[in-house]
Amino acid sequence: MEGTLFGVGVGPGDPDLMTYKAVETIERCQVLAVPARGKEHAVSYKIAAGKVKHIEEKECLNLDTPMTKDRQMLEENYKKAAEKIINELKKGKDVAYLTLGDPTVYSTYIYIHRIVKEKGYHVEIINGIPSFCASLARLGDSLADRCEQLHIIPSSYAITEALEYPGTKVLMKSASKLGEVKEELVRNHREAEVKMVENCGMPEEHIYENIDEIPETAGYYTLLVVKEPKK
Template sequence: MKGRLFGVGVGPGDPELMTYKAVRTIEKCPVIAVPAKGREHAVSYRIAAGMVDNMEEKEYLDLDTPMTKDRQILNQNYEKAAKRIIEELEKGKDVAYLTLGDPTIYSTYMYIQRIIKEKGYEASIINGIPSFCAAASKLNESLADRADELHVIPSSYDIRNALRYPGTKVLMKSASRLAEVREILEEKNVDVKMIENCGMADEQIYERLEDIPEHASYYSLLIVKESV
């Protein structure tokens, strides 16, 4: 019998925010896949290790993804990762691919799952708490009230048009262009808050746009609302 692939969302950073289902799935899978060169460099592994006792007994696949927007390079990498996973599935081993937040939101995992499923293997998604939900709770803020709209925007791309949308805007993947993003936001009549490394030991909260630094870690997220 062939193994099965699970895309497991481990949540935003705090191990206690992992779901029971995520923990049970990781416990029963003999092979863990992490999107990094070595599990010690995978934030998702460190989160899961805070809740799963038998992590050291697992086999590991280091599936590092290059930081590039070149689709040809990325597609080659996804194919390579899928091939390594399939090798384990053919041995009858279940594989848990660990991803931050939720696998359905801007996750490398989804590209790999599509390849795996196209080749006839079973794959399932185990949802995790999205980073922007955890960030809103840290700020004691609502993301959407009544008829408010909520827009999740990848701010590593151009965000000017997206900022015209009504309602709350969540800006993800901001770190690489943070100075530019901040400059754009300064032109708007908006309230902005940012959380860096939400739920992690080095978490930082910025309550005002003017407090946000020009440089921050990869795991930085902004919540933008119209000023009242």
């Protein structure tokens, strides 16, 4: 019998925010997969290690993904990763691909998931708490009230037009262009309430309560929350 691929969301950073189902799934799988050169470099593995007993005894596939927007290069990488996973599934082993936050939100995993599924293998997604939900909890606020709109925006791309959307804007993966993002907000959205959470739930967590506190550079796991003034 062939194995199953599980895309497991381990949450935003605090191991205590992992779901019971995520922990149980990882414990049940014979093989882990991480999007890094090795498990010692994988944040998702370090989070899971805080809750999963004997995790170090499991086999681990190192599925490093290049930091690029080159579609062809990425597609080739996803295919190679899928092949490595399929080799384990053919042996009857279940594979847990560990991903930060939730596998359905801007996750590398989903591209591999689709390839493996198209090849006829069983795949399943185990949800995790998204970073933007955890970050707003840390800020002690809601993402959206009543009829307010909520927009999740990948801010490593063009954001000028997206910042004009009404309601709350969550700017994901802000670190690579943080200086530009901050400049845009100061120039055209000075009246908006802007807060930033870096490394939510991790030992290196930092919270910035307004635009003036936000630095020019930050770590990869950084998001901004932009709320327009209520009318």
